[in-house]
Amino acid sequence: MKNSLDENKPIFLQIKEQLEDSIIDESIKPGERVPSTNEFAAYYKINPATAAKGINELVAEEVLFKRRGVGMFVTEDAQEILIEKRKKTFYESYMLPLKNEAKKLRIQESELMEMVKKGDMTNEN
Amino acid sequence: MKIEVKNLTKKYKDNYALNNVSFTLNETKIYGLLGRNGAGKTTFMDILSGQILANSGEILIDGENPFDNQRLTESICLIKEGHNFKKDLKVKNVLKIYSFFYPNWDQELAEALIKEYNLHPESKVKTLSKGMESALGITVGLASKAPITVFDEPYIGLDAPSRKKFYEIMLEEYQETRRTIIFSTHLIDEVSLMFEEVLILREGSLVLQEESEILRDNTIAVSGKIEDVEDFLIGKEVIQKKQLAGMMTAYVYGKVEEAKMHGLAVEGVPIQELMIYLTERKKGA
Numbered sequence: 001m002k003n004s005l006d007e008n009k010p011i012f013l014q015i016k017e018q019l020e021d022s023i024i025d026e027s028i029k030p031g032e033r034v035p036s037t038n039e040f041a042a043y044y045k046i047n048p049a050t051a052a053k054g055i056n057e058l059v060a061e062e063v064l065f066k067r068r069g070v071g072m073f074v075t076e077d078a079q080e081i082l083i084e085k086r087k088k089t090f091y092e093s094y095m096l097p098l099k100n101e102a103k104k105l106r107i108q109e110s111e112l113m114e115m116v117k118k119g120d121m122t123n124e125n
Numbered sequence: 126m127k128i129e130v131k132n133l134t135k136k137y138k139d140n141y142a143l144n145n146v147s148f149t150l151n152e153t154k155i156y157g158l159l160g161r162n163g164a165g166k167t168t169f170m171d172i173l174s175g176q177i178l179a180n181s182g183e184i185l186i187d188g189e190n191p192f193d194n195q196r197l198t199e200s201i202c203l204i205k206e207g208h209n210f211k212k213d214l215k216v217k218n219v220l221k222i223y224s225f226f227y228p229n230w231d232q233e234l235a236e237a238l239i240k241e242y243n244l245h246p247e248s249k250v251k252t253l254s255k256g257m258e259s260a261l262g263i264t265v266g267l268a269s270k271a272p273i274t275v276f277d278e279p280y281i282g283l284d285a286p287s288r289k290k291f292y293e294i295m296l297e298e299y300q301e302t303r304r305t306i307i308f309s310t311h312l313i314d315e316v317s318l319m320f321e322e323v324l325i326l327r328e329g330s331l332v333l334q335e336e337s338e339i340l341r342d343n344t345i346a347v348s349g350k351i352e353d354v355e356d357f358l359i360g361k362e363v364i365q366k367k368q369l370a371g372m373m374t375a376y377v378y379g380k381v382e383e384a385k386m387h388g389l390a391v392e393g394v395p396i397q398e399l400m401i402y403l404t405e406r407k408k409g410a
Contacts, residue, residue: 008393010341011318038300045292046318047155048300050338092382100388 015054132182142168144329157320164326174203202271217246229270238264255282313397
């Protein structure tokens with residue numbers, strides 16, 4: 001859980017992304033309960049309606065499901081759904097800025113590819 | 126409760142405190158009412174709570190005028206930045222009086238709050254420090270549980286930990302029982318995450334009314350080479366721009382993704398900054 005939120009970005013998106021990250025890296029597992037709207041509101045001093053919006057979108061995406069009177073829980077397929085979704089925005093969120101910066105610095109495509117591979121090797125070591 | 130503001134105008138001699146202001150607060154939300162000194166915030170809140178009359182136009186609460194209207198005045202609690210209470214009253218008597226006035230009064234909450242803020246029930250209002258008096262105002266505002274609770278810069282002299290406590294309790298209360306809260310303050314950074322909707326007044330006119338999440342999503346600061354930024358700005362509503370060393374930063378209504386596609390550096394604009402740019406007095410205008 002992050003300590004504070006970024007005031008420049010929609011708050012409900014940040015709540016949503018935090019939950020997504022926790023589900024993807026398995027800090028919250030299928031069948032487990034996620035914090036409630038009120039818990040988020042109290043933790044970050046945000047409007048409960050805003051927190052609810054983030055949580056409700058995840059319900060609509062079938063990442064969370066509601067047990068009446070108990071709370072919100074992670075669905076069985078949550079992780080898979082989220083990884084698929086994140087892959088779709090990977091190009092826009094990560095590749096495009098990378099390519100833009102490379103262009104600005106006049107880095108050739110071949111040079112860029114080499115760097116991508118170099119990164120892999122250091123990770124493996 | 127629905128609040129309709131229709132062509133509201135209030136003049137003090139030749140100065141318009143409010144000049145033909147119209148808007149509607151439809152839902153039970155936490156509203157942020159922002160603007161610089163003299164923008165008309167306090168005048169609006171005074172008319173809303175039935176304490177003064179407008180020169181023309183009106184405010185209707187659930188279709189009725191609040192001035193001299195018993196049913197409505199007990200539904201509205203206005204806490205101002207000072208002089209909320211008679212100086213000779215004791216703290217406990219202040220609470221007693223308000224408990225008679227507000228039908229939803231929560232005595233338990235009031236007692237918990239004066240304990241939290243170290244207010245002694247036997248102390249007289251005139252012996253309280255500024256911060257303590259503010260704490261008493263906050264106590265009354267929260268415990269009133271009035272369907273429309275209005276805080277006009279309620280925490281003069283209140284230290285940061287006490288303000289934080291106030292926000293915590295206000296949110297807790299709001300979660301338990303939704304009510305319309307109108308909050309006016311200059312400490313925007315501290316509270317903007319609690320606002321669901323923001324209204325900005327400038328020199329007696331309404332310049333903006335929007336949901337805060339929509340604002341966060343649609344106001345951006347883009348930076349890049351002057352010609353690239355100018356190119357991006359075509360057909361957009363620009364709030365403010367500035368230049369330095371061949372680079373330009375423009376505050377504009379637009380989407381982060383779109384600016385990224387243009388290869389521009391982009392950031393969101395906090396509500397505090399947006400308020401500053403929207404209310405800057407135009408030079409020569």
